Amino acid sequence: MTSLPVVNQPPHRCGALLDHLSRRMRLRSETVLAPLGLRPRHLIALTVLRDMRGSSQQDLAKILQMDGTNVVGLLNELEAANLVERRRSTVDRRRHVVELTDVGAKQLAKAEFALAAVEDEVLSGLSVEQRETLYELLHQATSKTDAEACAEGITNC
Template identity: 90%
Template sequence: MTSLPVVNQPPHRCGALLDHLSRRMRLRSESVLAPLGLRPRHLIALTVLRDLGGSSQQDLAKILEMDGTNVVGLLNDLETENLIERRRSPVDRRRHVVELTDVGVKLLVRAEFALAAVEDEVLRGLSDEQRETLYELLHQATSKTEAEACTEAVTRPTC
């Protein structure tokens, strides 16, 4: 009887699983955001504006890692729905300051509530403790990238 050579198993790689999980999360998220009139990019912009308490259009473009022209289109969408307000900066009249409106805050809360239900559905195989561990690990994995992005945004000569 010939024995097969022992082949070492490669270490577990999670890229494919993360991609599958993110696709499931994205598809379900898009389906609950659509009835609210939002797309994921709208939600991200609203969240950033809430967390920052407002922002200049240029800073928002850097944070969102979007071209300025695309940010203007995104903000036009949000302004049309009265979710944001753009005003001239009192410090520099050449710049616009972007802030959430009360309507924007209320819609963001509704969207986050709907997305929490999506997260519960997609991650239903995990306990609360496992979800917290997953969150901490994902936060740790992305924190260096986020810190580097923030540093780049601050140190670029166009800032």
């Protein structure tokens, strides 16, 4: 029997584990969002609109990093479900302001409770303290902007 060659092991890398965890979270999230008539992209838009207390369509497109045409389609879906409403800006009649409706705020709250249960399930192997540490580390990792990472030579620009 031949033995396997000894190779130097690279340091632990998180990418594959984060991808696996992300896939598990995404699949479970989609499962609990579907009965609410929501998809992840809906949830993101509703969350942004709630946190910003409304937005112009143009600003929403920038925040979501979506083409304006795609944002219109997204808003059409949300408006048809009575989750958001669009109206002309009183300041600039050429612009539309988008706001969460009461129905949208309630649906978002239901979704957030459902997603909290998903997170508890997927991260059940971690203690409360470990989850808080994970959150802090992920928040720190994602807080660096692309421009900052580029300036530091971390990413290719």
